[in-house]
Amino acid sequence: MKLHHTYFYHPDFVENNTAVIEHFERQEISMQKIQNALGRAERFIVPENSFETTLSMGIEAARGVLKESNISILDIDIIIFVSSSPEHHIPCDAIQIHHALNGKPNTLCYDMNANCIGAFIALDQVSKYLKGTRSGTKALVVCAEKFSRILDPDNPITAFCLSDSAFAFIVENDGDNTSGLLDVLYHTDSSFCNTVLYPPKGNSRHDHGDLTTWDRIFDGMGSVNFALENIPLFLKRNQISLEQIDLFLFSQFSIRNINMIRDYFQLPEEKIPFYSKELGYTGASSPFLALDQYQKEVKSLKKGDYILIWTLGTGYQAGLMLWKY
Incomplete structure (x- = not known):
């Protein structure tokens, strides 16, 4: 794959x-x-x-x-x-x-x-x-x-x-079973389901000009804790060490959240690209845009490289993915 x-x-x-x-x-x-x-x-x-x-x-x-x-x-x-x-x-x-x-x-x-x-x-x-x-x-x-x-x-x-x-x-799907998706893990905490809303009153009461409501209580910290608690176990069940990960593709929403994960695991900064400063936050595409920019500006990945992806969506849910390039 x-x-x-x-x-x-x-x-x-x-x-x-x-x-x-x-x-x-x-x-x-x-x-x-x-x-x-x-x-x-x-x-x-x-x-x-x-x-x-x-x-x-x-x-x-x-x-x-x-x-x-x-x-x-x-x-x-x-x-x-x-x-x-x-x-x-x-x-x-x-x-x-x-x-x-x-x-x-x-x-x-x-x-x-x-x-x-x-x-x-x-x-x-x-x-x-x-x-x-x-x-x-x-x-x-x-x-x-x-x-x-x-x-x-x-x-x-x-x-x-x-x-x-x-x-x-x-x-x-190129028929190569040695590359592609290796494992995925999800986490959902729906207690945050009303912190970010659009339309704010739902489609049944949607008015022209409605804007997204965003409660500052939602800062993504739950997804950070999910990553801190689960990355070691997630990699262990795949018999992969942190040192073997060639590139970390993290949600580009918050540099603070990225740095918290980086510092906790003492990850090398050069393996964790962040491009939202220059490009803005692009939503769902953000970790994959980081992959795109990294390969253009730093270096191309080679076959067999391991990628660890962590990201989140409002509401909220978060995920970890292990991908072999």
């Missing part, structure tokens, strides 16, 4: 967070603590006068990964669209992507919304599906978010945290 082609698409407009921070500081809202926890400098935003949507960005990312990989859309057997802010509910946006790219008739298409852990779950599901089916060998996973249309500009956490963007990757 291979995860070997990735593509990042983003709007042209870059917002520097200096002005946003100064806006809150003038209201005597200290941003230093939030900035230290999240680690942000810039992010990509779809301007208000733009016609760009979650779907259009997803289509561009899909076209980009197919072009760069030299894989035809006719070779794609599954299209999964991952988003918390889809353009459509009916039909699913994966079908819209299939139509835009002229996909073949015998293609499975579906959307997934598991918030920021969505791409992680999609990789888990599609790896198992491809391994167990005779109906296909290649899957196209497309993640896209237009967060700027649903986030509250007056909330100091969401006002400068998230980027509008799209990301696509291809998963291929």
Whole structure:
């Protein structure tokens, strides 16, 4: 199983967070603590006068990964669209992507919304599906978010945290059973289910202009504790040591959370990429965007390298994944 082609698409407009921070500081809202926890400098935003949507960005990312990989859309057997802010509910946006790219008739298409852990779950599901089916060998996973249309500009956490963007990757069952998904572990604490909400009163009472409500009580610490408690046991059951992990792909939401895990296990900083400072937080795609940027800016992974993925989604749920490249 291979995860070997990735593509990042983003709007042209870059917002520097200096002005946003100064806006809150003038209201005597200290941003230093939030900035230290999240680690942000810039992010990509779809301007208000733009016609760009979650779907259009997803289509561009899909076209980009197919072009760069030299894989035809006719070779794609599954299209999964991952988003918390889809353009459509009916039909699913994966079908819209299939139509835009002229996909073949015998293609499975579906959307997934598991918030920021969505791409992680999609990789888990599609790896198992491809391994167990005779109906296909290649899957196209497309993640896209237009967060700027649903986030509250007056909330100091969401006002400068998230980027509008799209990301696509291809998963291929090449018949090599020595690579791919080795193990996965999930953790859910639904007591946080009302801390981040959109629409805030549900679709049955949705009003135009509704924005996401975000209670600062949700900071991801539960998922950090999950990682600290379970990484050793998770690796032990797979007979892998921390020293054998070649790359740690952690949720890019908070640099503080990453550093807590790094310091606890005394992990080498060069093995834990963080790109949200320059790119903003991209939601579900964030650990895989870190993989993309690491291979472009640092070095390419080689066959047999071990990857440990940790990420989380609001509500909340978290996961650990062991992948062999």
